Amino acid sequence: MTISIYNTVSREKEPFKPIEDGKVSMYVCGPTVYNYIHIGNARPAIVFDTVRRYFEYKGYTVDYVLNFTDVDDKIIKAANESGEDVFKVANRFIDAYLEDVEALGVKKATYNPRVTETMEDIIAFIDGLVQKGYAYEADGDVYFKPRAFEEYGKLSHQSIDELRSGARIQVGEKKEDPLDFALWKGAKEGEIAWDSPWGKGRPGWHIECSAMAKKYLGETIDVHAGGQDLTFPHHENEIAQSEALNEKTFANYWMHNGYINIDNEKMSKSLGNFVLTRELLAKHNPEVIRFFMLSVHYRHPINFSEELLASAQNSLERMKTAYFNLEHRKAASTDIDKQADSWLEKIESFKKRFDAEMDDDFNTANAISVLFDLTKEANVYLQSNQTSTHVIDAFQEAIKTLLQVLGISIEEEKDLLDEDIEALIQERNEARKERNFARADEIRDMLKEQNIILEDTPQGVRWKRG
Numbered sequence: 497m498t499i500s501i502y503n504t505v506s507r508e509k510e511p512f513k514p515i516e517d518g519k520v521s522m523y524v525c526g527p528t529v530y531n532y533i534h535i536g537n538a539r540p541a542i543v544f545d546t547v548r549r550y551f552e553y554k555g556y557t558v559d560y561v562l563n564f565t566d567v568d569d570k571i572i573k574a575a576n577e578s579g580e581d582v583f584k585v586a587n588r589f590i591d592a593y594l595e596d597v598e599a600l601g602v603k604k605a606t607y608n609p610r611v612t613e614t615m616e617d618i619i620a621f622i623d624g625l626v627q628k629g630y631a632y633e634a635d636g637d638v639y640f641k642p643r644a645f646e647e648y649g650k651l652s653h654q655s656i657d658e659l660r661s662g663a664r665i666q667v668g669e670k671k672e673d674p675l676d677f678a679l680w681k682g683a684k685e686g687e688i689a690w691d692s693p694w695g696k697g698r699p700g701w702h703i704e705c706s707a708m709a710k711k712y713l714g715e716t717i718d719v720h721a722g723g724q725d726l727t728f729p730h731h732e733n734e735i736a737q738s739e740a741l742n743e744k745t746f747a748n749y750w751m752h753n754g755y756i757n758i759d760n761e762k763m764s765k766s767l768g769n770f771v772l773t774r775e776l777l778a779k780h781n782p783e784v785i786r787f788f789m790l791s792v793h794y795r796h797p798i799n800f801s802e803e804l805l806a807s808a809q810n811s812l813e814r815m816k817t818a819y820f821n822l823e824h825r826k827a828a829s830t831d832i833d834k835q836a837d838s839w840l841e842k843i844e845s846f847k848k849r850f851d852a853e854m855d856d857d858f859n860t861a862n863a864i865s866v867l868f869d870l871t872k873e874a875n876v877y878l879q880s881n882q883t884s885t886h887v888i889d890a891f892q893e894a895i896k897t898l899l900q901v902l903g904i905s906i907e908e909e910k911d912l913l914d915e916d917i918e919a920l921i922q923e924r925n926e927a928r929k930e931r932n933f934a935r936a937d938e939i940r941d942m943l944k945e946q947n948i949i950l951e952d953t954p955q956g957v958r959w960k961r962g
């Protein structure tokens with residue numbers, strides 16, 4: 497099966513064909529680093545890390561670029577307010593970003609370019625656009641002319657005339673047309689600035705991604721991704737800049753994640769309705785946050801709530817409990833099981849179903865349902881009188897590998913939930929009724945290992961944590 501990807505350009509799922517066999521180049525727009533990230537910002541980090549992990553699981557080598565916008569109006573403002581320089585502010589929030597996403601199981605990018613370290617390439621890119629007549633200088637600024645790029649609007653499905661009717665030239669702007677956008681901004685008094693053919697200044701926002709993608713991944717890349725709000729104008733402008741200069745398709749697949757909302761409104765810094773990722777990390781296991789994000793399809797909105805997180809926690813614990821139940825059964829299993837082959841086949845079929853869901857535009861929500869079915873099946877297997885170590889290993893390996901594709905590791909033994917304990921006690925009672933004392937003892941030992949003490953009372957079995 498090939499992977500199919502919903503491409504924002506065609507608004508359809510398209511089979512994935514890499515530019516180069518066995519390789520994927522991915523560019524994901526990164527944060528503007530003037531603040532700690534909220535969990536809305538964490539969503540693209542987690543979602544596209546999972547896309548990357550799935551490509552890798554399928555045998556691709558992935559070159560993954562995530563940029564840092566480390567100079568812009570908001571950072572300059574934050575630096576002025578705190579009395580620090582721009583670099584200090586940017587470095588602090590780059591470190592914080594990397595710390596937050598690492599906690600969430602996001603793999604390191606192949607490259608993390610910063611605007612301030614890519615200045616030469618950005619200037620050369622702008623210069624190329626001016627030479628070709630797509631951009632012009634006006635009093636120290638440089639503007640791009642979307643009208644000069646015939647396909648402008650193809651990503652966000654808007655015509656240039658529609659766009660034109662809503663656009664205005666702001667006071668002080670030196671554009672020829674309200675649609676024109678800045679590639680280079682002439683320096684204001686006292687602001688940080690770089691030398692350029694148009695005088696001192698700094699780049700506009702959109703140009704950095706065109707220049708960085710070209711520098712690190714080439715003129716055409718496989719996948720370009722970001723949050724849904726970046727479709728217009730940011731990605732539309734990136735396409736115009738890159739395709740105007742390079743005369744090649746910029747990205748073959750454009751992916752956009754849906755919003756994290758609060759009361760059905762986009763979580764954003766400007767609205768003030770945000771939950772910081774680090775606040776959430778202080779309260780919840782990072783894997784629970786990741787599992788919560790992936791339990792919804794990446795293109796759908798998520799209305800954030802503590803209840804959803806609690807339910808993610810519950811689901812993940814169930815999977816882990818199944819995994820550890822398997823672990824504890826190993827000692828009482830043998831090498832021989834006549835039914836082993838049919839169970840091994842079954843496990844294989846779950847893995848195939850998981851892959852089929854992920855192949856279908858990275859449908860992590862359905863893939864998680866398959867994982868649930870797999871753990872349920874493992875629990876059914878544990879009811880058998882005789883269990884084989886091969887089958888147990890295969891169940892464990894499947895649960896572990898598939899969770900790993902989602903960026904969730906099962907290595908550490910986690911505390912059992914109350915309801916899992918009660919379910920195990922119930923199972924032990926039934927085992928005793930059926931005179932299956934081996935299983936009954938096994939459950940007692942397993943609970944003991946987790947520091948759960950059982951007491952037989954006239955009212956039945958009671959338990960407490962030791």
Ligand SMILES: Nc1ncnc2c1ncn2[C@@H]1O[C@H](COP(=O)(O)OP(=O)(O)OP(=O)(O)O)[C@@H](O)[C@H]1O
Nearest residue numbers: 527528536537539540722723754755756763764765
């Ligand atoms: N509520 C959200 N849900 C999902 N993704 C989001 C949300 N808010 C921002 N993003 C994404 O986070 C990434 C980082 O973007 P950036 O640092 O520019 O944040 P931002 O868009 O300025 O955030 P805000 O809207 O809070 O000001 C982008 O890909 C953006 O699309």
Ligand SMILES: [Zn+2]
Nearest residue numbers: 525705730734
């Ligand atoms: Zn970008």
